[in-house]
Amino acid sequence: MRTPLAAVGLVALGVLLMANPLFLPVSVGEPNPAYTHTVQPVGEGSVAGIESPATGAANGSDAENDTNASDAVVAYADLAPDARAAFDRARDAPEGGFGVEDPDERVDSLSYPTEPTLGDGLLIVERDGERYEFWTRTVEREPGAVVAQRVFLQPVAFLVGFLAVVAGAAVGLRGRLAGE
Missing domain, CATH: 1.10.287 (Helix Hairpins)
Incomplete structure (x- = not known):
């Protein structure tokens, strides 16, 4: 039995x-967010879909999309001073970016969405004739x-x-x- x-x-x-x-x-607790800043040159495999000025306009797009793509480009001088500092720091970082954990260390003039889109968490910045993707996002870590x-x-x-x-x-x- x-x-x-x-x-x-x-x-x-x-x-x-x-x-x-x-x-x-x-x-067992709230997610632990981190705020990342990443800069990479705009190239052929560009996530933003915009190529560098030397190669022309947007990847495989029509004229209407080319106009929208060029409207999305922000001149480096037009960025707020704190955004320029964050851009420079991310561009000069060995890994191509940096992160902060304290919400007070975020740049007030930038947005930090969890799903960046062009204009909201993703800026195309033109500096010295070169275009860069400038990503800012919130990453929630467990x-x-x-x-x-x-x-x-x-x-x-x-x-x-x-x-x-x-x-x-x-x-x-x-x-x-x-x-x-």
Whole structure:
């Protein structure tokens, strides 16, 4: 009588542990935002769809889109002084950008959306005859405890659950094979 009960208990425990993505991760805190500033030259693979002045206008677009693309270009001198400083800092950074975590360190004249679009988080800045994509965005990072749950706790719980199901099946089969 104990063997079938043990087998059912192990299988039930295993299924519960294997289903852990349904109830984990438990939110343990607010996302930790970071505010990024990135500058890269506008090129052929440009996300903004605008090429440098040397190669012409927008990538594979018609005349109407060319006009809209040229309207989206901002002269470096037209940027606010704090935006120019952020642009220069991002352009001169070895990684092509920098981030800040304190909301007070953001540049007031720039927007920081989570999904940048042309004109809102993405500016095409022309400086010294060169065009650059100037990205500003908010990146929401998860708290460390949630990351630990996803990287360590969930895989371990799934593995233990799988082993519990295998052990439950083995206990159940052992009892049948032994003739209990």
